[in-house]
Amino acid sequence: MEVVMVLTPLQDDLGFLLSRASGLVVRATNATLLARGLRHRQWSVLVLAADTEGGITQRELAGVLGLDPSQVVLLVDELAAAGLVERHASTSDRRTKLVAATADGARVRAESAPELTAATEHQLGRLSAAERDQLRDLLSRITPS
Amino acid sequence: MEVVMVLTPLQDDLGFLLSRASGLVVRATNATLLARGLRHRQWSVLVLAADTEGGITQRELAGVLGLDPSQVVLLVDELAAAGLVERHASTSDRRTKLVAATADGARVRAESAPELTAATEHQLGRLSAAERDQLRDLLSRITPS
DNA sequence: TATTGTTATACTCTATAACTATA
DNA sequence: TATAGTTATAGAGTATAACAATA
Numbered sequence: 204m205e206v207v208m209v210l211t212p213l214q215d216d217l218g219f220l221l222s223r224a225s226g227l228v229v230r231a232t233n234a235t236l237l238a239r240g241l242r243h244r245q246w247s248v249l250v251l252a253a254d255t256e257g258g259i260t261q262r263e264l265a266g267v268l269g270l271d272p273s274q275v276v277l278l279v280d281e282l283a284a285a286g287l288v289e290r291h292a293s294t295s296d297r298r299t300k301l302v303a304a305t306a307d308g309a310r311v312r313a314e315s316a317p318e319l320t321a322a323t324e325h326q327l328g329r330l331s332a333a334e335r336d337q338l339r340d341l342l343s344r345i346t347p348s
Numbered sequence: 349m350e351v352v353m354v355l356t357p358l359q360d361d362l363g364f365l366l367s368r369a370s371g372l373v374v375r376a377t378n379a380t381l382l383a384r385g386l387r388h389r390q391w392s393v394l395v396l397a398a399d400t401e402g403g404i405t406q407r408e409l410a411g412v413l414g415l416d417p418s419q420v421v422l423l424v425d426e427l428a429a430a431g432l433v434e435r436h437a438s439t440s441d442r443r444t445k446l447v448a449a450t451a452d453g454a455r456v457r458a459e460s461a462p463e464l465t466a467a468t469e470h471q472l473g474r475l476s477a478a479e480r481d482q483l484r485d486l487l488s489r490i491t492p493s
Numbered sequence: 494t495a496t497t498g499t500t501a502t503a504c505t506c507t508a509t510a511a512c513t514a515t516a
Numbered sequence: 517t518a519t520a521g522t523t524a525t526a527g528a529g530t531a532t533a534a535c536a537a538t539a
Contacts, residue, residue, distance in 0.1 A: 211396070211412055211493065212395050212396055212398075212399035212400070213392055213395055213396065213412070214484075214488055214493075215484060216392075216395070217373065217468060217472065217480065217483065217487070218373045218374060218376075218377045218464070218468055219388075219392050220483075220484060220487035220488060220491070221366065221369055221370040221373050221374075221487065222370045222373070222374050222388065223413070223487075223491050224366055224370075224487045224490040225366040225369075225370035225371075226414055226507090227414065227490065227491065227492075228362065228363045228366050228367070228490075229363060229366075229367050230507095231363075232363045242528075243363060243364075243367065244528090244529080247358055247361075247364050250357050250358055250361070251356070251358065253357075254357035255357070260497080261498065262496085262497060262498085267356055267358070268368070269368055269371055269372065270530085271530080271531070271532080272497075272498065272499085273498085273499070273500080273501090273531090273532085273533095274529080274530075274531090275498090276500085296496095296497080296538080296539070297497095297537080297538060297539085298496070298497040298498070298537065298538045298539065299497060299538095300497080300498070319363070323362060323363055326490055327362065327490060329489045329490070330486060330489060330490070334486060335362065337482065337486065338362065338483070338486045338487075339362060339365060341475060341479060341482065341483045342362070342365035342368075342369045342483075343359055343365060344474045344475060345369040345372065345373075345471055345472060345474070345475070346365070346368050346369055346372065347372075371530090375530090387505080389505090389506080405520080406520070406521065407519085407520060407521080415506095415507085416507080416508070416509080417520075417521065417522085418509085418510095418523080418524090419506080419507075419508090420521090421522055421523085422522095441515080441516070441519095441520080442514080442516085442520095443515045443516070443519070443520040444515095444519095444520060444521085445520080445521070
């Protein structure tokens with residue numbers, strides 16, 4: 204005997220489910236970052252800048268984030284204008300600029316992390332800790348990186 | 349003994365992983381739908397219109413898709429202009445419009461489904477069938493619906 | 494010649510407010 | 517008074533092309 208439950212069409216469409224879930228979590232993230240004048244794309248740049256020893260090049264940022272380098276320019280511009288990151292010239296290649304967090308940026312990065320965790324808690328609350336680990340693992344394997 | 353592998357910061361950030369994976373799959377979806385003049389948002393509307401017996405109201409579409417009703421108007425407009433869906437007046441409530449697929453729309457929906465599956469195959473190829481089911485289950489439980 | 498960062502532009506997506514017609 | 521759909525608008529996100537400086 205086979206039991207089939209169809210809630211709605213699209214429930215088996217991984218593309219739809221991904222974009223739907225992503226939208227929910229990104230929205231919650233943006234709402235939380237609003238108090239700091241940031242949005243989720245700038246947040247991810249800040250995290251990489253703060254957590255990468257010696258800074259990260261814009262090309263690397265583009266690769267990790269899956270963005271075009273031209274988009275990274277604007278994101279870094281905004282973070283730099285807010286005083287959260289700085290562009291340092293690379294010593295080995297004068298074309299390359301290393302994006303590193305300022306002290307202020309590192310503080311914002313550290314302070315916001317738990318707030319963001321709490322914010323997405325509402326969306327992910329139905330999943331156990333083990334299931335979230337599972338989800339992290341599955342999603343990591345979809346992205347190239 | 350504990351083994352910790354840090355590939356890059358953000359790899360433990362479910363918000364980032366969701367938006368990154370979503371971006372990849374949506375991009376592949378859009379590329380596939382380009383031949384039909386559609387994009388992923390119109391596709392999801394078409395699927396719901398085609399698969400819901402008797403049509404679906406725009407309010408219901410907005411709810412399932414997580415969009416504002418005003419955005420649904422435009423998506424339905426575009427699909428209607430392409431001759432893929434029609435708005436039918438509801439018999440019980442004259443405010444309500446039921447969006448249903450035309451014969452042409454049903455054909456496009458049926459023909460495109462396997463193409464889209466093949467297209468996302470490239471992104472999801474690293475996951476086994478069982479893992480995809482697992483992912484579907486986890487993602488379904490994040491969305492309210 | 495190829496690569497890093499940059500500028501510019503167009504289009505899509507997201508978020509809101511205000512309006513109409515029906516209920 | 518509330519709900520379904522619509523119009524309008526602004527801002528954020530995505531996609532490309534072309535360019536200067538450097539390798």
